[in-house]
Amino acid sequence: MIRAAFSARREDFALACLLYTTHQLGESMVPVLVGATIAGAVAQGAAVSLALWLLVLAADFAVLSLSYRLGARASARAKQQAGHVVRLAVVERALRQDGGADLAPGDLLSRASSDADRVGALVGIVASSVAAVVALIAASTFLIAASPLLGCMIVLGALVVVIATSVLSRQVATRAGVEQVATADATLAAADIVRGLRTLAGLGAATASAERYRSISRRAVRSSERAVWAEAEIGGIAALLSGVYLTLIAGAGGWLALTGSLGLGSLVSVLGLAVFLTGPLGTLTGLPGVAQRAIASARRIGEVLERPGALERAGALDAGGTAPPRELALSITGDGIVVGAAEGELTGVVCVRHEDADRIAAAVALESVTSGLVVRVGGADARTVRIDDYGSQVLVAPHDSAVLDATLRENLDPLAEPELEPQKAQGAGNARLDGITDRARRGAWAAFADEIAESLPDGWDSAAGEFGRRLSGGQRQRLALARALAVDAPVLVLQEPTTAVDPATAEVIAERLRDLRSGSTTVVITTSAALLARCDTVVLVDGTSGTDSARCTRGTHDELLAGDTVYRAMVVR
The missing domain is CATH 1.20.1560.10 (ABC transporter type 1, transmembrane domain)
Structure with a gap:
């Protein structure tokens, strides 16, 4: 050193x-x-x-x-x-x-x-x-x-x-x-x-x-x-x-x-x-x-x-690794948990226990290899894929994503190189996002974060403050969601992205999220009815059965709402 x-x-x-x-x-x-x-x-x-x-x-x-x-x-x-x-x-x-x-x-x-x-x-x-x-x-x-x-x-x-x-x-x-x-x-x-x-x-x-x-x-x-x-x-x-x-x-x-x-x-x-x-x-x-x-x-x-990192300490990291799989389907299995997300689909996951939601997010992010869960991308064990390739394909946005002590613009796209001729994203409201990537602009639109900038005197140049304290809880959550969407990752996992926003805003975000992520593999761990209603498939993970294994039920939002009382109790509040 x-x-x-x-x-x-x-x-x-x-x-x-x-x-x-x-x-x-x-x-x-x-x-x-x-x-x-x-x-x-x-x-x-x-x-x-x-x-x-x-x-x-x-x-x-x-x-x-x-x-x-x-x-x-x-x-x-x-x-x-x-x-x-x-x-x-x-x-x-x-x-x-x-x-x-x-x-x-x-x-x-x-x-x-x-x-x-x-x-x-x-x-x-x-x-x-x-x-x-x-x-x-x-x-x-x-x-x-x-x-x-x-x-x-x-x-x-x-x-x-x-x-x-x-x-x-x-x-x-x-x-x-x-x-x-x-x-x-x-x-x-x-x-x-x-x-x-x-x-x-x-x-x-x-x-x-x-x-x-x-x-x-x-x-x-x-x-x-x-x-x-x-x-x-x-x-x-x-x-x-x-x-x-x-x-x-x-x-x-x-x-x-x-x-x-x-x-x-x-x-x-x-x-x-x-x-x-x-x-x-x-x-x-x-x-x-x-x-x-x-x-x-x-x-x-x-x-x-x-x-050593968590993977290396657990002896699960392959130094060389294999090439990234072309198929981008995602699966998480172990301890009775079976969550599968088909390539290009929006999949919802409802966890009765918060710790199961945290386990799934940590496992996909490769932050924990001792959780008992095995993550596969396109059928390949995530632990055997080259770590840099895996990181370029899979992004996990946890529930407590940090907001930087910077401007809204810098939070949205901190490492972006401005485009010479930025295009305006679908849905308007982003004309003030000059000199920022089109992906970031579309992410701001989908997360309804453009409304935050419009409500502040300095727009996108407004300071978020330390830990985002100048913003409300909902505004911080929308800004973090916009940043995750701006990455445009082939496989995206979102953990409770709308818990702090009002129902009307959640409906807007859910609709825009589905449009933006159309054709990309997306997993949303949530209990929001607005988001779950727009998912192609929903998986209920119930780890309260009293056994070592969780119970998983798969179906559409409407099917589970009509036929599963546990699901109904988690979603309808």
């Missing part, structure tokens, strides 16, 4: 190292030039010589200032791109079609944000550390040339300081890992509470949930404090070591000057370099702590990337 972060923007990282090195070399030249200026002025006493050295010093300041500004920009680009690459890796893993990362959203958010930022920050400090090493070498070379004894003291002292700090920094790594886990737990708890706030308030559990979050948050704060204290203690010890080191250098330089081994100019240069070295040494002593935190974060991210 860290290797990928450094490879994200090699050019910017290399440029940052070069420019930071130029800046550090320029900084190291300042005391040298000041010493040379003083030595020249004392030895020659000429104003021309003094002016020349001052011009050289001004040029050095100009170079080091410009190189730092440009280097900081290159470093920022490299850090941001490194964090971006890590975040994308986490997101891609979470969205994989073989079951995803199977972690809580809050946990994934923590790893994709703060952990990714820590890995990205390592890129920046490594660039600074490369420059610090070069500056130390340059300063050591000058000092060894001026005085071998002093140069050896600098080299050995620097090694002692860096090694001692590296040993101490291991404590930071341990506490950083604990702090990151505690922070992830707090983020997860906060996300769960915010998402279910209304439900918690309705149940009278808001106070208890707040207390639970307060307890988790306090643990996270204590873990963060311990990590910060450890880092501060190590920083203090490192500063003390550097101070002792620089004091010894200054004392040795003064002694050499008193004995006549160093001239006045050389003494000024040595003392100036001793002060300058606090910067590079501080960078190097800070590197181990940042590196250990980044390594801890990289390990947490690696746990996500290496985590």
Whole structure:
């Protein structure tokens, strides 16, 4: 993971190292030039010589200032791109079609944000550390040339300081890992509470949930404090070591000057370099702590990337897979459940138990292979079809489909490339959907989502808000349905797509859905009479028989309504 972060923007990282090195070399030249200026002025006493050295010093300041500004920009680009690459890796893993990362959203958010930022920050400090090493070498070379004894003291002292700090920094790594886990737990708890706030308030559990979050948050704060204290203690010890080191250098330089081994100019240069070295040494002593935190974060991210999906964990995923079947009939069987959807037909499924509806949707989506259900597309076991091919053919829109914190237009077709000459969909109402695909336009019409845009001041550019909170429940459901229909998948499974809309709107959606999906395989898991009445076939799944197997009854909506009391009780309310 860290290797990928450094490879994200090699050019910017290399440029940052070069420019930071130029800046550090320029900084190291300042005391040298000041010493040379003083030595020249004392030895020659000429104003021309003094002016020349001052011009050289001004040029050095100009170079080091410009190189730092440009280097900081290159470093920022490299850090941001490194964090971006890590975040994308986490997101891609979470969205994989073989079951995803199977972690809580809050946990994934923590790893994709703060952990990714820590890995990205390592890129920046490594660039600074490369420059610090070069500056130390340059300063050591000058000092060894001026005085071998002093140069050896600098080299050995620097090694002692860096090694001692590296040993101490291991404590930071341990506490950083604990702090990151505690922070992830707090983020997860906060996300769960915010998402279910209304439900918690309705149940009278808001106070208890707040207390639970307060307890988790306090643990996270204590873990963060311990990590910060450890880092501060190590920083203090490192500063003390550097101070002792620089004091010894200054004392040795003064002694050499008193004995006549160093001239006045050389003494000024040595003392100036001793002060300058606090910067590079501080960078190097800070590197181990940042590196250990980044390594801890990289390990947490690696746990996500290496985590097998649901299919792989169950040993049901064929790495190679077979070609996708040409026939697009869908069947779900197991535990007495027998649901068959003929190719090109609209099939309704009524489940007496909600858990059976969830099992069927999860099985078709390949989110669960331990449900006891076997899904076949065109007679081929879905688990043996190449996962990418299966995902391009079969789409499952669950009941709780998410609405993005974006505009209605972006929610409807977030990845679409606008058409050059968009055509108006059947049924009108979509003239304001400029620059969007025709499939998305037709999906909006079928889900009656165009009416949502017409009712808002900014139309399709209106913001849906976080989790779609600016929309009503029915509007969120219609927008999610429009997005599913816009994909125009050969096989589409919809789970309770109209539970939050009024009966009149449900009738309109049902009629338009049948027209839009004519000739495509569609399964609707629902108890809506409006939708079921327009299905070619309806399957009743009754898992309340008291046995291990469900009872399945097949027929048309009218046949089941007239001849099955359980079906009638589920549909007529």
